[in-house]
Amino acid sequence: MINGTRLTKSAIRWGMVGGGKGSQIGYVHRSAALRDGYFDLKAGAFDLDPGRGRDFGVELGLDPDRCYRDYGTMFAAESARSDGIRCVTVATPNNTHYPITRAALLAGLHVICEKPLTFTTAEALDLQAIAAERGLVVGVAYGYSGHQMIEEAARLVADGTLGRIRIVTLQFAHGFHSQAVEGDSPATRWRVDPAFAGPSYVLGDLATHPLYIAQVICPDLRIRRLLCTRQSFVASRAPLEDNATVLMEYDTGAVGTCWTSAVNAGAMHSQKVRVVGSRGSVEWWDEHPNQLRLEIQGEPARLLDRGMPYLHPQALADDRIGAGHPEGLFDAWANLHYRFALAIEAHEDGEPSRVSGLRFPGIAAGVEGVRWVEHCVRSADAGGVWVDYG
Numbered sequence: 433m434i435n436g437t438r439l440t441k442s443a444i445r446w447g448m449v450g451g452g453k454g455s456q457i458g459y460v461h462r463s464a465a466l467r468d469g470y471f472d473l474k475a476g477a478f479d480l481d482p483g484r485g486r487d488f489g490v491e492l493g494l495d496p497d498r499c500y501r502d503y504g505t506m507f508a509a510e511s512a513r514s515d516g517i518r519c520v521t522v523a524t525p526n527n528t529h530y531p532i533t534r535a536a537l538l539a540g541l542h543v544i545c546e547k548p549l550t551f552t553t554a555e556a557l558d559l560q561a562i563a564a565e566r567g568l569v570v571g572v573a574y575g576y577s578g579h580q581m582i583e584e585a586a587r588l589v590a591d592g593t594l595g596r597i598r599i600v601t602l603q604f605a606h607g608f609h610s611q612a613v614e615g616d617s618p619a620t621r622w623r624v625d626p627a628f629a630g631p632s633y634v635l636g637d638l639a640t641h642p643l644y645i646a647q648v649i650c651p652d653l654r655i656r657r658l659l660c661t662r663q664s665f666v667a668s669r670a671p672l673e674d675n676a677t678v679l680m681e682y683d684t685g686a687v688g689t690c691w692t693s694a695v696n697a698g699a700m701h702s703q704k705v706r707v708v709g710s711r712g713s714v715e716w717w718d719e720h721p722n723q724l725r726l727e728i729q730g731e732p733a734r735l736l737d738r739g740m741p742y743l744h745p746q747a748l749a750d751d752r753i754g755a756g757h758p759e760g761l762f763d764a765w766a767n768l769h770y771r772f773a774l775a776i777e778a779h780e781d782g783e784p785s786r787v788s789g790l791r792f793p794g795i796a797a798g799v800e801g802v803r804w805v806e807h808c809v810r811s812a813d814a815g816g817v818w819v820d821y822g
């Protein structure tokens with residue numbers, strides 16, 4: 433159980449690019465990174481508007497001299513300080529992830545970057561190469577994967593409880609953008625503009641989350657080929673989709689589907705991952721993240737609860753408050769952040785093998801998300817055809 437003990441030697445001096453006042457995800461990053469004292473916020477280029485960014489940094493308690501007008505100035509100034517930041521989080525719109533992460537790595541910083549990591553696989557592989565060459569960690573903010581019951585699902589697959597995996601169904605289909613809300617919402621406006629969002633909207637913005645969760649639960653499944661169709665039900669969003677369906681075939685013979693949507697009118701998140709094996713199935717739903725449904729053929733369905741002693745030990749490792757009390761998104765993100773910190777310290781100690789068994793969404797997961805989106809877009813734009821995955 434996590435009880436507030438920090439497992440690293442010191443808090444990592446940390447900065448942020450983006451995540452400024454009023455941003456959607458900035459607060460979640462700060463809450464997760466600061467929760468257990470693994471990171472210490474020292475600097476920021478929080479906002480496109482330098483004045484607003486500076487005011488916000490001061491409001492957060494930062495030294496005004498370390499609230500920078502832009503990320504380039506921040507990386508240069510912090511590199512020159514003996515007490516400069518060691519890690520930076522990139523929480524800006526998608527089009528900036530590649531240049532900012534690249535600049536950070538070249539400045540010798542570890543990075544925690546938002547998803548999708550980049551627009552293209554070539555860019556993501558470039559970041560992977562730079563990080564590997566310099567011994568730096570890149571974490572990717574697939575925050576839901578820090579929920580403890582995902583670990584339990586992975587263990588139930590690994591220990592054979594479900595039998596041979598046959599079917600994976602993924603869904604992240606909310607209804608918040610059923611109408612053209614982007615007229616009044618800047619954070620939605622950039623999401624439906626290819627110049628800022630990249631080659632996709634919901635595929636990259638939403639579907640990469642359950643895609644990564646499925647990779648955690650079923651690490652042995654490799655996609656062999658996929659077929660995607662995508663639609664812009666709010667026509668002004670074309671060419672970006674607000675709804676998409678993907679069929680996948682894995683090289684084990686298993687099959688998968690993914691439905692992702694921002695126009696699932698009436699739905700909240702509806703992010704669900706269901707894995708079906710020859711003996712039974714598990715299903716996780718992000719609106720009830722403390723539960724995992726386990727169904728064994730011929731037996732009554734069971735609802736497993738977070739924190740209970742019948743779970744696998746690995747699924748109890750991140751428990752903070754015992755069973756019964758609900759844990760949520762902030763805790764899931766904090767679970768990833770302590771692993772990011774452990775990975776960063778191991779790399780700085782020159783002992784990356786220390787964290788070889790530690791599960792967290794790193795650069796490989798970031799590359800994979802971008803690669804998947806690229807294949808989906810290629811399939812959809814060719815008329816919904818099967819494309820080999822490579």
Ligand code: NAI
Pocket residue numbers: 449450451452453454455456457458477478479480481502503523524525526528546547548573574575618619637
């Ligand atoms: P937002 O539009 O609400 O906020 C973006 C923030 O970045 C603003 O404060 C803006 O001023 C700042 N910014 C933009 N360009 C900048 C630059 N060059 N330098 C410094 N600051 C800059 O966007 P939101 O919704 O917070 O999304 C940001 C990223 O987080 C996106 O990539 C999005 O896909 C991702 N996201 C991830 C979630 C997750 O669950 N992992 C959930 C929500 C968003």
